[in-house]
Amino acid sequence: MHIKMPWPFDYFNKSSTMTDIQSLIRSNIRSLIPYSSARSEYKGTEAILLDANENPYNYPYNRYPDPLQTRLKNRISEIKAVAAEKIFLGNGSDEAIDLLIRAFCEPGTDNIVSIKPTYGMYKVCADINNIEYRDVLLTPGFQPDIEKLIHIADKNSKLLFLCTPNNPTSNSLKRDNILQLVKSFAGIVVVDEAYIDFSQEVSLLADLPKYKNLVVLQTFSKAWGMAGIRLGMAFAHEEIINVLNSIKYPYNINILTQHTALDRLTNTTDKDKWIKTILSERQKLVNKLSVMPLVKDIMPSDANFLMVKFDRPREVYEYLTGRKIIVRDRSRVEMCTGYLRFTIGSESENILLLEALNAFSNRKD
Ligand SMILES: *Cc1c(COP(=O)(O)O)cnc(C)c1O
Numbered sequence: 001m002h003i004k005m006p007w008p009f010d011y012f013n014k015s016s017t018m019t020d021i022q023s024l025i026r027s028n029i030r031s032l033i034p035y036s037s038a039r040s041e042y043k044g045t046e047a048i049l050l051d052a053n054e055n056p057y058n059y060p061y062n063r064y065p066d067p068l069q070t071r072l073k074n075r076i077s078e079i080k081a082v083a084a085e086k087i088f089l090g091n092g093s094d095e096a097i098d099l100l101i102r103a104f105c106e107p108g109t110d111n112i113v114s115i116k117p118t119y120g121m122y123k124v125c126a127d128i129n130n131i132e133y134r135d136v137l138l139t140p141g142f143q144p145d146i147e148k149l150i151h152i153a154d155k156n157s158k159l160l161f162l163c164t165p166n167n168p169t170s171n172s173l174k175r176d177n178i179l180q181l182v183k184s185f186a187g188i189v190v191v192d193e194a195y196i197d198f199s200q201e202v203s204l205l206a207d208l209p210k211y212k213n214l215v216v217l218q219t220f221s222k223a224w225g226m227a228g229i230r231l232g233m234a235f236a237h238e239e240i241i242n243v244l245n246s247i248k249y250p251y252n253i254n255i256l257t258q259h260t261a262l263d264r265l266t267n268t269t270d271k272d273k274w275i276k277t278i279l280s281e282r283q284k285l286v287n288k289l290s291v292m293p294l295v296k297d298i299m300p301s302d303a304n305f306l307m308v309k310f311d312r313p314r315e316v317y318e319y320l321t322g323r324k325i326i327v328r329d330r331s332r333v334e335m336c337t338g339y340l341r342f343t344i345g346s347e348s349e350n351i352l353l354l355e356a357l358n359a360f361s362n363r364k365d
Helices: 070-080 093-104 121-128 146-152 175-184 205-210 238-247 255-264 269-290 313-322 347-362
Strands: 087-090 111-116 132-137 157-163 188-192 214-219 232-235 295-298 305-310 339-343
Touching (some): 070 087, 070 232, 070 255, 087 093, 087 238, 093 121, 093 188, 093 214, 093 238, 111 121, 111 146, 121 132, 132 146, 157 175, 175 188, 205 214, 232 238, 269 295, 269 347, 305 313, 313 339, 313 347
Parallel strands (some): 111 132, 157 188, 188 214
Antiparallel strands (some): 087 232, 214 232, 295 305
């Protein structure tokens, strides 16, 4: 049981620009002497590499990858207009989520605050690390309940996870709400922007210089079309990035991933074209679904998926699976009762989905 205190109380009367990152870090991590490879100590370019017991043959795969992914970060820095020193790259956003928890939350003592419903990985990572997870239901308008989030937090609340656009509710959290939490929460606020490229809202990246306790997560898994290479980004103050770098596996991003990502980042036109197509496909799907008697509601979406309500969602889900169309059943999630989650597919995939739903309506059983 945590102690409820009147709001606002002293703990939240802090200036987030003043957040003392060092004091939030777990003490064993603060005093950690990280693994250091000879390769990361050598700053030159051409060299005879006899330091890491690699095989001299089979270039380039014989070599360990750059542990700090300098070239890739420099390119991301250009695209995102964030200094390379403020970027962490992980094996998916999932690595960044896990490392943030391990850097800041003492197992058995500290806790994490979050919204509900939201992305399942925050709680799974908290559970794996034996960190208490306190989530607060969204308001009826699907926004964070600021007062309740602040009530439920205490001096051991080190991280606050927000997701915008939120998965699974598909709406964006209002910028004012997020910033109010960033300003009042005494720990680190992690804003997961996995779907930001599909959103009408602007990213919080430009706000990083103002808030030392803000972490923005983005990923190459969605708009960039590279879920298979496992590459996620965390943007934050250097003090936070340095902690993540000190506890990650030294070679967490492999050569194939670094090369493939750099290749893809040489131009951004494909990505921009994909986003446009997906958004127009989303609109087409909304138009078609909203006139189906079968469909009871569609949540307004700011992402690349739709939450669609049915009277008998499980039957629809199983019927679609029988036709080899796999969707996500969110019908038993709080505030999502009756909803299935459809990722926006290609034009032909979306047509097949609509055909299958029509066939379901017309079936005789
Ligand atoms: C898909 C998704 C991610 C992406 O995770 P990766 O590990 O980068 O693939 C992150 N956050 C949310 C909310 C997502 O839905």
